[in-house]
Amino acid sequence: MADTATPVLELRGITKRFPGVVANDAVDFDLRKGEVHALLGENGAGKSTLMNILYGLYRHDEGEILLHGKPLDIDSPHEAIAAGIGMVHQHFMLIPVMTVAENIVLASEPTRGNVLLDMSAAEQRVRELAERFKFRVDPRARVEDITVGQQQRVEILKALYRNADILILDEPTAVLTPQEAIELFEILKELVAHGMSVIFISHKLNEVLEIADRITVLRRGKTVATVPREGATEADLARMMVGRDVLLRVEKQPASTGETLLHVEGLRVVDDRGLEAVRDVSLEVRAGEIVAIAGVDGNGQTELIDALTGLRRPAEGRITVGGREMTHASAHQFLEEGVGHIPEDRHRRGLVLEFSLAENLVLHDYAKRPYATRGFMSPRRVLDKARRLLEQFDVRGGTPSTPASALSGGNQQKVVIAREVDRDPRVLIAAQPTRGLDVGAIEFVHRRLVEQRDAGKAVLLISLELDEVLSLADRILVIYEGRIVGEFGPSVTEEELGIAMTGGRREAVA
Amino acid sequence: MNAFAGTVDRYAQTPRRVAWAGIVVGTLAFWLALPPVQARAPWVPIVVGLLAVACGIWALTRDVGRLAWGAVAVGLIGIGLGVLATRSSTGHLGSVVTWGSLIGSTLVWATPLAYAAVGGMVNERSGVVNIGLEGMMLAGAFFGCLGADKFGSWEMGLLIAAAGGAGFALLFAFFAIHLRADQIVGGTAINFLALGVTGYFFIQVYGQNGTPGDLPRIPNVNIGGLHEHTFFGDAIGHLNIMIWASFVLLIVAHVGLFHTPLGLRLRAVGEHPRAAETVGISVYATRYVAVTISGILAALGGAYLSIGFVGSFGENMTAGRGFIALAAVIFGNWRPFGAYAAAILFGASTALSFRLAVYSDAASVLFQALPYVLTLIAVAGVIGRSIPPAAVGRPYTKQ
Numbered sequence A: 001m002a003d004t005a006t007p008v009l010e011l012r013g014i015t016k017r018f019p020g021v022v023a024n025d026a027v028d029f030d031l032r033k034g035e036v037h038a039l040l041g042e043n044g045a046g047k048s049t050l051m052n053i054l055y056g057l058y059r060h061d062e063g064e065i066l067l068h069g070k071p072l073d074i075d076s077p078h079e080a081i082a083a084g085i086g087m088v089h090q091h092f093m094l095i096p097v098m099t100v101a102e103n104i105v106l107a108s109e110p111t112r113g114n115v116l117l118d119m120s121a122a123e124q125r126v127r128e129l130a131e132r133f134k135f136r137v138d139p140r141a142r143v144e145d146i147t148v149g150q151q152q153r154v155e156i157l158k159a160l161y162r163n164a165d166i167l168i169l170d171e172p173t174a175v176l177t178p179q180e181a182i183e184l185f186e187i188l189k190e191l192v193a194h195g196m197s198v199i200f201i202s203h204k205l206n207e208v209l210e211i212a213d214r215i216t217v218l219r220r221g222k223t224v225a226t227v228p229r230e231g232a233t234e235a236d237l238a239r240m241m242v243g244r245d246v247l248l249r250v251e252k253q254p255a256s257t258g259e260t261l262l263h264v265e266g267l268r269v270v271d272d273r274g275l276e277a278v279r280d281v282s283l284e285v286r287a288g289e290i291v292a293i294a295g296v297d298g299n300g301q302t303e304l305i306d307a308l309t310g311l312r313r314p315a316e317g318r319i320t321v322g323g324r325e326m327t328h329a330s331a332h333q334f335l336e337e338g339v340g341h342i343p344e345d346r347h348r349r350g351l352v353l354e355f356s357l358a359e360n361l362v363l364h365d366y367a368k369r370p371y372a373t374r375g376f377m378s379p380r381r382v383l384d385k386a387r388r389l390l391e392q393f394d395v396r397g398g399t400p401s402t403p404a405s406a407l408s409g410g411n412q413q414k415v416v417i418a419r420e421v422d423r424d425p426r427v428l429i430a431a432q433p434t435r436g437l438d439v440g441a442i443e444f445v446h447r448r449l450v451e452q453r454d455a456g457k458a459v460l461l462i463s464l465e466l467d468e469v470l471s472l473a474d475r476i477l478v479i480y481e482g483r484i485v486g487e488f489g490p491s492v493t494e495e496e497l498g499i500a501m502t503g504g505r506r507e508a509v510a
Numbered sequence B: 001m002n003a004f005a006g007t008v009d010r011y012a013q014t015p016r017r018v019a020w021a022g023i024v025v026g027t028l029a030f031w032l033a034l035p036p037v038q039a040r041a042p043w044v045p046i047v048v049g050l051l052a053v054a055c056g057i058w059a060l061t062r063d064v065g066r067l068a069w070g071a072v073a074v075g076l077i078g079i080g081l082g083v084l085a086t087r088s089s090t091g092h093l094g095s096v097v098t099w100g101s102l103i104g105s106t107l108v109w110a111t112p113l114a115y116a117a118v119g120g121m122v123n124e125r126s127g128v129v130n131i132g133l134e135g136m137m138l139a140g141a142f143f144g145c146l147g148a149d150k151f152g153s154w155e156m157g158l159l160i161a162a163a164g165g166a167g168f169a170l171l172f173a174f175f176a177i178h179l180r181a182d183q184i185v186g187g188t189a190i191n192f193l194a195l196g197v198t199g200y201f202f203i204q205v206y207g208q209n210g211t212p213g214d215l216p217r218i219p220n221v222n223i224g225g226l227h228e229h230t231f232f233g234d235a236i237g238h239l240n241i242m243i244w245a246s247f248v249l250l251i252v253a254h255v256g257l258f259h260t261p262l263g264l265r266l267r268a269v270g271e272h273p274r275a276a277e278t279v280g281i282s283v284y285a286t287r288y289v290a291v292t293i294s295g296i297l298a299a300l301g302g303a304y305l306s307i308g309f310v311g312s313f314g315e316n317m318t319a320g321r322g323f324i325a326l327a328a329v330i331f332g333n334w335r336p337f338g339a340y341a342a343a344i345l346f347g348a349s350t351a352l353s354f355r356l357a358v359y360s361d362a363a364s365v366l367f368q369a370l371p372y373v374l375t376l377i378a379v380a381g382v383i384g385r386s387i388p389p390a391a392v393g394r395p396y397t398k399q
Helices: A047-054 A077-082 A100-105 A119-132 A148-161 A178-193 A205-211 A234-242 A301-308 A331-336 A346-350 A357-361 A379-392 A409-422 A439-454 A466-472 A494-501 B002-032 B043-060 B066-087 B090-096 B099-125 B133-151 B154-178 B183-209 B230-237 B241-259 B261-271 B273-278 B283-310 B321-331 B336-356 B361-368 B370-380
Strands: A007-018 A021-032 A036-040 A062-067 A085-088 A166-170 A197-202 A214-219 A222-228 A260-270 A276-286 A289-294 A316-321 A339-342 A427-431 A458-463 A475-480 A483-488 B220-222 B238-240
Touching: A007 A047, A021 A036, A021 A047, A021 A062, A021 A197, A021 A214, A036 A047, A036 A205, A036 A234, A047 A166, A047 A197, A077 A085, A085 A148, A100 A119, A100 A148, A119 A148, A148 A178, A178 A197, A178 A205, A178 A494, A197 A205, A205 A234, A214 A234, A222 A234, A234 A439, A260 A301, A260 A458, A276 A289, A276 A301, A276 A316, A276 A458, A276 A483, A289 A439, A289 A466, A301 A427, A301 A458, A331 A339, A339 A409, A346 A409, A357 A379, A357 A409, A379 A409, A409 A439, A427 A439, A439 A458, A439 A466, A458 A466, A466 A494, A475 A494, A483 A494, B002 B043, B002 B066, B043 B066, B099 B133, B099 B230, B099 B238, B099 B241, B099 B261, B099 B283, B099 B321, B099 B336, B133 B154, B133 B183, B133 B283, B133 B321, B154 B183, B154 B283, B220 B241, B230 B238, B238 B241, B238 B283, B241 B261, B241 B283, B241 B336, B261 B273, B261 B283, B273 B283, B283 B321, B321 B336, B321 B370, B336 B361, B336 B370, B361 B370
Parallel strands: A021 A222, A036 A197, A036 A214, A085 A166, A166 A197, A289 A458, A289 A475, A339 A427, A427 A458
Antiparallel strands: A007 A021, A007 A062, A214 A222, A260 A276, A260 A316, A475 A483, B220 B238
């Protein structure tokens, strides 16, 4: 379908230096009319920098940008928009309290008599655009009331409304559920069929192989290669991205399970709005196994995790850890009882971003020997521990005194895992442990989780990623609307899981 | 999901209406004991007030919550005030409560607040908190006098006042927007600066004698034919031009904010400046304009006070009205009509407090605190929570 003759856009030898780093080093990239061209690379490989240059947010130091063969100077997003370039940012640029139509027409509003806003014309335009590209969105809905997937469509509509013919999507699936990702791909196919060209930034191999016509791999700011989708494999791409062979599936022995360490019975948990989010959940995790809870985001996972770590009081039910009654225990008591917790949101709950790595690594035990004696902390012992853990867990980009905020996402996650695993917990609760990480870091996290399992720990994995669930879990529980609606073995197919996750079928709970 | 929410809404409607009715009936309980109806039997306000309480309780049992508690409270307050009114002499009541002149003086006291509140709402909508409203108002009061005196016309007075307010606003804007200074600290500094500057020039220019007695005043609009009518004559017969202009301002502010592209952009900047920037709106320019508008409006409010109403300037003559205007912005939920209504309510409490001074100084002082009590209640969310613009008070850094 791609027209191979004319590159719509060409980047030649783009170099961008930041103090101390070369973010883009003579990068070449071209985009043809009607294609999806994926930009693949690890976090920090320079993908976002390159696109920010194209969108006028940064100035490049060397190289040139050609639009339809003509050199183009882009100094601000305004000029990028004028040149027909639209961008869907990873963090949506939408105003939650305004309506869909208001967000879309903002700054180029239809008017009556050049003075008054013409909202009915705006709504009409939005409806027409959405219809042309075959998706549904209510122009009058407020953005805060619609789903993340719909919000992303609003972002795409914003670009279309401004007559973009080049669309940049920055990690668009990071915030989507698997179902929403499929819908997004349908929309992208529709856009391309209408002659648009799409740049798709990602670090996820499977989706790149699914949607892209061509794939350009960046590593440490340099172009590694541009390859057509045909003939490319996940293993090849991973090697190009990381620079070495990567194990995409974790190798593990069959589980040898022991006694039940985490036991939950008839648990009901109420969310912040007072609605029942977890409904009558019973489960058990035995020593030496990984039990995964699979489900679409927002089906009670967060509240379940909160209850299992003492952060939220259950309304009903029982929780025991190693036979001990923990239903109304505090977060501190859970920690003391040997429950490790890798939180969903490492920025808000996993780390104190302003604190140093050393301080973050002793967040649980700072008041205990040997890190403190008689109420005074011992900086030397804290530093010793930090040095040992940073080395052991291969945390890069920081010393014990570096603030946690300075690290990349993958390395931050390593710090959280180091802290939790080093306390030698009996039960490890890992909530979306690889969210936002790239293949290299994912491999690392997965290996650690399997190590914990093999060391006889009970691991409860909560994940939205089916790949992850399938490759790690010994047993899989599917959660839907706060209930466990099915239990599967590790050999279940993605389709079966997908159906259960959307409530399509209920199985008897084992 | 949506269908579900819709059903809930429909069920929730009736009890909410009953709760609102309770609030109205509760007010009625007090009103019945006042002129012109002036029921003298204490059972009248009691019965009517209990009806309001009953409405509130009925709504409470149907999960209305805050609004229902509001109805109960208004009912009880209505009984209390109503019974009090029945026990005071008709003479007193007559002198305090003469509706026509009460409405007239309410408008007089509300107008300076209304200008400043509409201005404050504009800049808060752009994401800037303007504590300096008070100082800008004071500047307007002084420069209004100065302009009217030196040029011999009230029009020039207003113009100079506006320029003075704009000057302080631009200074504040430069610190708050460009230098990203803390807006509360910057605004407080503006208040003290305005106090100092106006005080200094006041003494320099007018010395011990004060502003001249023959200052050109902003004229009143005397509506012919209404003079004989006691109610309308007192209420709207001879209002100041600035009061009538404030009604126009209200309409312009509402239409401008909610029905023009510029208003949409202003609100966008106050909610999510980064998003506004990515579609090509200049956050800095928008905020500069908004702060300047607020400075001009606050100054016009101040000028009305000095050359429209009082006819002279005195040191620190705004006496905290800028802060009450800020409270009106919050009480009015960052909407023009809301802010204006709040200004009227606060104006009414001031007007009433002056009337009450006739027979009780204590009650008069109590009434002056009413705006703040009401604002506290509004912030606590008794009648729907006030939701500020998301980015208010946060300096914006360009990328």
